[in-house]
Amino acid sequence: MRHDFETHRRQAANIFRAWGMPAEKAEKSAGVLAWADLHGLESHGIALLVEYNERRLTRPINFQSKPAIVQETPVSALIDGDGGLGHEPAISAMETAIAKATPAGVGVVSVRNSGHFGALGYFTTMATDHELIGIAATSVFGVRVPPTGGAAARFGTDPWSFAAPAEPGRPFVLDMATTTVASGKVRNKIVEGQLMPPGWGMDGKGVPTLDPKAVMEGGFLSPLGGAAESAGYKGYGLAAMVNILASCLSGSTLITDPNHSKQPWGLDVGHFFMAINPALFRPIADFRADVARFCDDLRATPPVDPLEPVQVAGDPERRVRAEREKTGLPIGPGLHRRLYQIAQESGADWVLSPLDFTVDSFQFTDGKETRGKA
C-alpha cells in the first residue's frame, strides 16, 4: 500500500495532535517522520509512532513542551527540550546553529531534556540547504551495546551525521549508527533462519557470535567494527564520543546512569548540533565544487560489480526519494493496521487508506497480532 508524502505527514500529525501536541509542533514533528519514509529510512518514519505510543504509556513525555534557549553566545546556544519529543527542539537547534554560522562562521547548539528526534540526516541536510556543513549526534533511549571487552550493555545505536553541500540537490549526507547494524536486521536473520555475517553481535557473555538468536535473547549489538581484532574498539570510541557531545556537554542524564530514561521530568535525552560556514576558509562556490568533484571521483571508481556503481553517502536515499515521489511511500499491512488501532485509541483522524476489514477482528498483544472474531 502506498500514499504520498503529504498523507504520511498528515497522519502522523493527526496522531501527535491527538496525544496533546499543539498543531504547529505536530506538523513539524510529523514532517521529520514522513521525510524518513520518503528517503527509504522506514525505521525512522511513521513506524516510530508505534514506539512513541508504547513509550508515552510508561514514561513522562510532555507533548505540550515549550523548548527554549536557556544560554546563548554569538556562536552557541543551549536549548532545554522541556521533556518533550526531540523533533521540534532539534529543528530549532539546527535553525539556531545555521542562523549563528551564517554571520559568525560557526554555530554549536546543545540540547538537554529532550527525546527521540527521528533521522539525523534531516537536520544535517538543513545545514547543506544553507550552504553550510552540518553535524548532528544524539544519545538514545535503548541500551544494547557493550564497550569492547565488556559483558554488559552500556551504549545504544548512538548515531552520528555529517553533511556537506556539493552540487545543488546532491549534498554528501553521512547518517550512521555507531553500531554495525540495528536490531531490526538481526531480527530479520532469525525470520529468514540465517546466520549473521561477522561483526553484527555478541552473545550474553559478550563473545562475538553469528547466531542472531543469541543476540536477541540476552546478547548485544556490536559497535561498528565488530570484535576487537577487527577494530570494534573504534566503533566503541565513536559511540563514546557521541555520548560525550550529546549528554556530557548538555548536562543530560548519561546513558550509563541508573536513572537513564527514568528521570521523573522526562526521558532527558541530549543532542548535539553544529553548522560550519565554509566561507571561513574559501569562497563557498569553490568548496562546493571540490566536494562535488570529490563525490564524482568516488562515483567513477571502477565497481566490483559492473551492475552496482559506487555510491556516495546520500545517493541511496536520493534514489529512493526520486522513485517514491512518483510511486508513493510504501507501508506494510501490519504497520497500517497498527497505526489504525493507535489512531482509533487516540481519537485521531484517519487519512491513510481505509482498512479492508474491521479493526475489532484482531488483537495486538506486545506487538504480536492474533486474528479472530470480535
Next chain:
Amino acid sequence: MRHDFETHRRQAANIFRAWGMPAEKAEKSAGVLAWADLHGLESHGIALLVEYNERRLTRPINFQSKPAIVQETPVSALIDGDGGLGHEPAISAMETAIAKATPAGVGVVSVRNSGHFGALGYFTTMATDHELIGIAATSVFGVRVPPTGGAAARFGTDPWSFAAPAEPGRPFVLDMATTTVASGKVRNKIVEGQLMPPGWGMDGKGVPTLDPKAVMEGGFLSPLGGAAESAGYKGYGLAAMVNILASCLSGSTLITDPNHSKQPWGLDVGHFFMAINPALFRPIADFRADVARFCDDLRATPPVDPLEPVQVAGDPERRVRAEREKTGLPIGPGLHRRLYQIAQESGADWVLSPLDFTVDSFQFTDGKETRGKA
C-alpha cells in the same frame, strides 16, 4: 634497546636539523614523534624518519617552511603550511584553535599545503590540557582504500581524533584511522604465516579476503567495518568526511586528484582542527566530572575476560606511558641501525646508543638489510 623520551626527541631533532630545518621547528616536530614513542604509537614515532627520508628524496618538502595564517576571524583561521612537514603548522593550528575557543567558545582552523604531522592524539590532547574538547582530522599521502563496492583505491587511512577533558591527566582520547587496520598489521600476518580476521582487506578486485598476501600484492585495506554486509560503508563514509573537512575545506589537493602528492609546490596535504569550550553550555567542572564519571562507568563494565578490564580511549596509551617513563622507549635493532645510517648520510649528530658493530658491515637496499664484510 631503550632510551628516554628526551634522547628520542633529540635524535629526531638532530636529523630534522641536518635536513635543513631551523632549530626551533626541529625541536617542535621531534617532540611530536617522541610523544608517539612514549605512548606506544611506534608507527608514528621516530620510525617515521625513515619514511620522511624516502619521501624527501622524491618529493618537494620545504624544511625551511614558514607556515602563516592567511585568513582569520574571531573563531577561525586558515593556515598555509608553506610546503613543509605538518608538525609545526599542526601545533600552530591547534594553538590557534585553543586561543580562539577560550574567549569565543569555538576555534576552527584549517591547514593547507602541509605534510605528514604524526599522531593526531598529540594535538587533540593539547586541547584537553586547556579544558577544551579537541577534534583533528587529516588527509594523507598513501592511497590504499577503495570506496565500498569499488575496485580501485581512492582513500588512505584518513584518521580522526576526538578528545575531551575528564579527570586531570586522564582525558578521553580517541585517535583512529578510518580503516580497520594499517598496512603494518597486514604485513605482520604474512610474517607469521597467518590468515587475517574478517574485515581487514580486499584483493585486487575489491573482493574481501582473509589472505594478507592478496592485500599486499595489488589488493586494498578495508574501511572500518570491512565488507558492505558488515557496514564497511560507514568506515567509507567517515573517510570521505575526513577528506571533506581536511582537503575540501582548506583547498588542498584532493586525494582523488591525479596530482595528489605530486604538486610541484609540495605534498599539499590538508588538515582540520577544532576546539570547543564546554563553558558554552555548562560550568567546565561539571562537564569534566560527567566525562570522568562516564569513563569510570565504562571501565566498571563486567569484563568478558576477568583479567582484561574494560578500557576507555586513551587508557592503553597512558599505561604504556607510565611504564616507559620508568623503563624507557624501546627501539628495535633494525630501526636503530637504519636511523644511524640516515644520521650518517645527513651529517646529524648521533645521540642514541652506539651500534655494537661498525655500520659499513651491512648494506640497505630498499629497506632490506644484507650483512657482510665491508
